[in-house]
Amino acid sequence: MPSVLFYLFAAITLLFGVGVVVARNPVASALSLVCSFTGLAALFISLDAYFIGTLQILVYAGAVMVLFLFIIMLLDIKAVEGRPTNYATAVGGLLLAVLFTIQIAMVLGGFKEGRIALAxxxxxxxxxxxxxxxxxxxxxxxxxxxPDAKLMGFTLFDKYPFQLQVVGLLLLAGTVGVVVLSKRDRKEEVS
Amino acid sequence: MITLNDYLMVAGILFAIGLAGVVVRRNIIVIYMCLEMMLSAANLTLVAFSRFHLVDGAPDYAAQSLVFFTITVAAAEVAVGLAIIVALFRAKQSVDVESVTKLQG
Incomplete structure (x- = not known):
């Protein structure tokens, strides 16, 4: 992948990522996150991980973010917006992010094995x-x-079949849990 | 030339943005989105390492399997978490983290 595309998609991922944190309206945050995840999926595809890139778009940008938007619209939380920003926490969070980034940059500066290019x-x-x-x-x-998807599927079913079953069970438990959590109590409704 | 370090740096910055969001924002839903962002940043490091660690000339699919499981667990976690947020909203009529202070001493 040409470097220009890498920088383009990295910029999309990071700038929309900032947009998620900065946006006042939660719907704008959610839509920024969709764009950020799309850029991230492009980065995955640039790493020859076609299956994971597709999964990122289908599961994250598609299913998960639609769920987020659904909940935002269901709760109709416009009313809580419009409170003044707490500048102390904003500065603290910014400082934390900058410090973390500097630390990562310093660690990567000494990571000689990481200086290999894709080519x-x-x-x-x-x-x-x-x-x-x-x-x-x-x-x-x-x-x-x-054949990325085929190799991925082969690895999953050949090396990790048990883990795959466990994850299936986890999804089932999650589904049941969501139903139980969001079910309104009969007695509660009467009173 | 794009190196492994470039990908790791992007993932690191994405994680930092998510971390800042979790600290700064008070809307639980936005905090949740920032958590998702941090999970995805971790996924990016895994995929980058998988591509640069060739096994028999192909990317290391053990790492990508881990990413697959992470995405699945994250999806389940989002579903349960959002159900909890809905329950919380029913009880408090707010999604602000500062409305949940019952455990505060």
Whole structure:
């Protein structure tokens, strides 16, 4: 990926990220976060993680953020906005973010292993193809394309099938929990 | 040239923005969005490390599996968290963190 695109999508991710924190209206925050996540998905795709990038758009920018917008509209929380900003906390938060960024920059400055470029680390399709056990993966690798979703699925079901089941159970528990939490009590409604 | 450090820096700054948001904002929903941002920043570091640590010439899919699980857990967490926020709003008629001070000494 050309460096220009990296800087463009990094800028989209970070500027809309700032927008989430700065925006007064929660709806504006949510829409900023959608844009930020889209930029992040582009960064994932630039790292050859096509499946994760797609997942980021579908699950985060799609499902999760729609849920957020739904709740914002359901609660109709315009009334709580318009309070004056507390400048002490604002300065404190800004200071925290700047300090954290400086710390990360200093750590990365001494991280010599991190100075490798994407071009120095090309994907070796033949090496992967020789290790692949499934024909469909092998064929695509032989054609020179990375079957990202297939490799991802193979890893998930070959190496982590138990964890996948646990996550499924977690989602079920989450669904049941949401229903229980948002169910209005019958007695409460009568009184 | 774009290096691993560039990606890690972007992830670090995104995490810092999310952290600042959690500290500064008082609207619980916005705090929640900032938490999601921090989770995504962690995902970006995982994917970056996975791409730069080649296993048999392909990205390290163990790391991307971890990202997959993180996204799933985050989705479940958002659903439950928002249900709690709705319950809180019913009880307090507000989503301001300063309206929830019952545990304050």
């Amino acid at each position: 120095d680390q090309p994907l070796k399709m033949e090496a992967t193809a020789s290790k692949a056990t499934l024909n469909t993966i092998k064929d695509e690798l032989a054609e020179g394309t990375l």
